[in-house]
Amino acid sequence: MPRQELRGLKFLKMKKYILDLTVKESRRVHERYVLLRLTDEQKPLPEMLPGQFAEVRVDGSATTFLRRPISICNVDTKQNELWLLVAVVGDGTRWMATLKPGDKLNCVLPLGNGFTLPHPAQGDLQSVQGDLQSVQGDLQSPLLIGGGVGVAPLLYLGAQLKQNGIEPTFLLGARRNTDLLLLDEFSKYGRVLVTTEDGSAGEKGFVTQHSVLAEERFDSIMTCGPTPMMKAVARYAHEKNIYCEASLENLMACGLGACLCCVEKTKKGNLCVCKDGPVFNTEELLWLD
């Protein structure tokens, strides 16, 4: 069974919740980024997959009417914590950056499909386990390429891969060394490689220019970040015939596949980034034309 369809199956089986989560910590990790550590004080957080997202209610003002889609950055089941990495870009995310420990944040989650994992880690996915195992053979050396706030879902993906006995390589890009986020967290789960546009950390240039791409062979690439970066990554993967998945962040309203606002043109027609994605096999997108 093709991977895309397997992801569809997983998503369909996952129950979605509306939860009032409590802020445990709001850490300013950069002048433009805040890491929120959230918990449910009543019960364990629901099962979530890497690449899925939460629709966060913002109660700020008239101009923050819709929910904000935020990637799941990490889930710590021992601490019952959900991490959201928030880039401050407008009124809604600015409000989120002002949250303090004890404040509540209303979230609808988990939404979207998520990246392909080598094993179905959770019990209710057992019905597709056999199919999933048949595709895990080519997921032994994944490369996770991120830029900007797009690094967020790759942390949880790396954590899940590591838990499944696969050590990923992270390739993270930024303008300058001070823009690199959560490096200490990433290094817990795999090798971390870095590029900066000004050469202040790692190799100078864009992620697609890193020497590791020429020197090593990866069997899969998972990417999230600015669209031009992901398109360049998708082109590289296509040329090298490497399986590649990208997580998109089109502007959305409902997050549930109801309003059809966040569509991306694909070989199967217009698909909802919120429901059919946000993770797509890049060969299904119209990026290479």
Added chain:
Amino acid sequence: MARLEVNIGGGLKLKNPVMTASGTFGYGLEFQDFVPLNELGGIIVKGTTLKPREGNDYPRMAETAMGMLNCVGLQNKGVDYFCEHIYPELKDIDTCWIVNVSGSSPEDYAECAARIDELENIPAIELNISCPNVHDGGMAFGVTCAGAESVVRAVRERYHKTLIVKLSPNVTDITEISRAVEASGADSVSLINTLMGMAVDIERRRRVLSIGTGGLSGPAIKPVALRMVWQVARSVKIPVIGLGGIMTAKDALEFLMCGASAVQIGTANFIDPSVTIKVRDGINDWLDSHNISSVSEIIGTIS
């Protein structure tokens, strides 16, 4: 527990006055984790056309003050896909399923309606003659009496169940259109569809939406919707279904008092996916707390 049943025309009764607005609730199934669908008065599934439509290009949405603009453009897989693949999933869920029907000619509308007429558990359709986001049809029919009449007459000949017609607010006098629709055989009218609007990106110095304009929805339009529902309810004898910016039970009660026999909840589903059931409960609680035994007692009570 007050009696919540209402009549929405053509002999069709809903178990309560809370419905969902087309294009904001998918096919209902997307909301099953949040709402017991069989407890809603009715569910209007998204706009369906005779042939599949890809809709407009991205971007299709812009957030506005207390609302949003959209220009989705009736993306759907067509009526055949609905009948074969979606209907079997819905038909055994006990609510009033209504299909919103759109088209680019009266014949299109009629053919699509005739296909849905055959579906046993779809007791009504809502004719969309008010979509502001398509060039070929949609709102073009809903802004003149002659255009509205031509579509409603064509559909009425081929469709035998409850026929609701959804009206556009983008007109000079909505009461005129509502009377034309009533005279052409509609069993009820629903209003308002979105108000045509626009958003601008000052950094890029261009319009935000792919087709330039879009339909405004959300609480920003509620006062306009209330006024139009009140006007139309005094102009026609058929039931009126009110919608436009309803977020709470209080909002819904305002529409009922202005003459709506039922209400639809649209954009609010994006803010709180469980809002519909809260509005149903809130209406009941308000009636109980005011010792009103039936919701019908408050419909159209504002002069």
